Amino acid sequence: WRVRSYDRMGVPSEWSSPSAFETALDPEHDWGAEWITFGPKPHPRRPGPVLYLRREFTLSQPVARARLYASALGWFTGHVNGVDVTGAALVPRFTTFRERVEYEVYDITDLLEVGGNVLGLRVADGRFRGNNGAQSKRAIFGDQVAAIGKLVLTLADGSTQVLVTDGSGSGSVGEIVASDPKDGELIDARRRIADWAAPAGDPMRFEAVTTVRTSRRMVPAEAPPYRDIRLLSPQAIFTTPKGK
Numbered sequence: 001w002r003v004r005s006y007d008r009m010g011v012p013s014e015w016s017s018p019s020a021f022e023t024a025l026d027p028e029h030d031w032g033a034e035w036i037t038f039g040p041k042p043h044p045r046r047p048g049p050v051l052y053l054r055r056e057f058t059l060s061q062p063v064a065r066a067r068l069y070a071s072a073l074g075w076f077t078g079h080v081n082g083v084d085v086t087g088a089a090l091v092p093r094f095t096t097f098r099e100r101v102e103y104e105v106y107d108i109t110d111l112l113e114v115g116g117n118v119l120g121l122r123v124a125d126g127r128f129r130g131n132n133g134a135q136s137k138r139a140i141f142g143d144q145v146a147a148i149g150k151l152v153l154t155l156a157d158g159s160t161q162v163l164v165t166d167g168s169g170s171g172s173v174g175e176i177v178a179s180d181p182k183d184g185e186l187i188d189a190r191r192r193i194a195d196w197a198a199p200a201g202d203p204m205r206f207e208a209v210t211t212v213r214t215s216r217r218m219v220p221a222e223a224p225p226y227r228d229i230r231l232l233s234p235q236a237i238f239t240t241p242k243g244k
Contacts, residue, residue, distance in 0.1 A: 022105070024220040025069060025150075033164035035073070035146040035212040037123075038171025044139040047178035047186075048129065052196050053121040053147055054206055055169040059161075063112045065154040068119070071103035071218065074145035075126030075179070078104075080111040081118055082198030089225035094127045097141035100217040103148075104225070112153070119163070120197025121147040124179035131182040146212045170206035172196070 002016045025031060042048030068085065070078045077086040085106045092102040123145045124130075132140050151163040174193045178186040195201040 022067075025103075025218070027218050031069075031148070031150060031164070031218060032162070033148050033150045034166045035148045035214055036165045036167070036169055036171070036209040037144055037146040037212050038207070038209050039173065041144045044143045046138075047180050047183065048125055048145065049173040050176035050179050051123045051145060051147070051171055052174050052193060052206075053123065053165075053169055053171045053209060054197060054201070054203070055119045055149075055163070055165065056199070056203075057117055057119070057151075057163050059112060059114050059117060059153070059155075062114055062156045063109055063153050064156055064158075066107070066109045066112055067152045068106040068108050068149065069103055069152070070106070070121060070147070070149040071101050072121070072123045072126070072128075072145065072147040073097065073101065073142055073212075073214075073216075074128045074130075074147075075124045076147055077122045078106060078149070079118075079120035079122065079197035080108045081113065082120075082195055082201075083111050085111070088228040090126070091221070091225045093221065093223065093225065097128050097216065100219050102221045103218055104221055108151075116199040118197055118199050118201065119149060119151060121149055121165070122176075122197075123147045124176070124185075125181075126179075127181055130180040136182060144212065146214075148218075167209065167211050169209045170203065171209045172206045 002018045004015045005013045038051045068078055071092050075090055077084055085108060091104050095102055128141050129139050129145055131138055149165045153161040175187050175189055175191045176185055177188050193202055193205060
């Protein structure tokens with residue numbers, strides 16, 4: 001779109017420089033993706049491990065334009081060829097997860113390569129399954145986290161390629177063995193999966209994902225995400241008498 005104005009004599013100005021906007025996905029028809037999860041359901045009263053979900057795909061030519069649409073039942077981070085596209089944002093926002101879930105959109109054009117590529121989604125309990133409210137009730141909205149994603153790619157020749165999360169992906173658990181909005185994260189560095197969302201990662205520890213049926217409505221994010229604004233340095237580090 002572009003604009004111009006007219007003075008009171010009816011003389012038009014020059015046209016502005018062109019600009020553009022993008023529309024949201026049609027919630028009824030545009031997704032075509034499935035919610036995916038990995039492993040058994042955790043105990044509803046205990047934190048569940050962070051899930052590492054991975055989908056490999058191949059491109060035969062360069063990409064002119066690429067968008068990743070993603071969300072989760074829980075907090076998620078999106079990764080493309082090892083690059084974290086979500087950053088420190090806590091997404092999706094807290095909504096009435098039984099009814100609707102917000103999704104985010106990322107421009108990943110510069111991250112894709114001709115040949116092998118990997119889409120990774122890492123999912124934590126978040127507000128969906130983690131501790132909520134003054135009484136710290138857990139699993140209010142559900143007892144199993146899941147993620148959904150859709151890649152819409154415009155290739156160099158003008159054709160379109162679409163990839164979605166489905167049963168063909170793989171999953172694992174890694175170093176983040178618990179992640180909760182109130183209790184923070186528990187990390188076991190011995191379980192780290194090197195480059196888990198990169199083409200040269202370690203797929204040997206990954207197994208097939210399962211799909212999840214849900215009737216929740218997908219809506220585009222209605223506000224900017226929460227982001228980190230300042231890093232706090234530790235003021236003291238101490239060991240308890242029990243050695244913790």
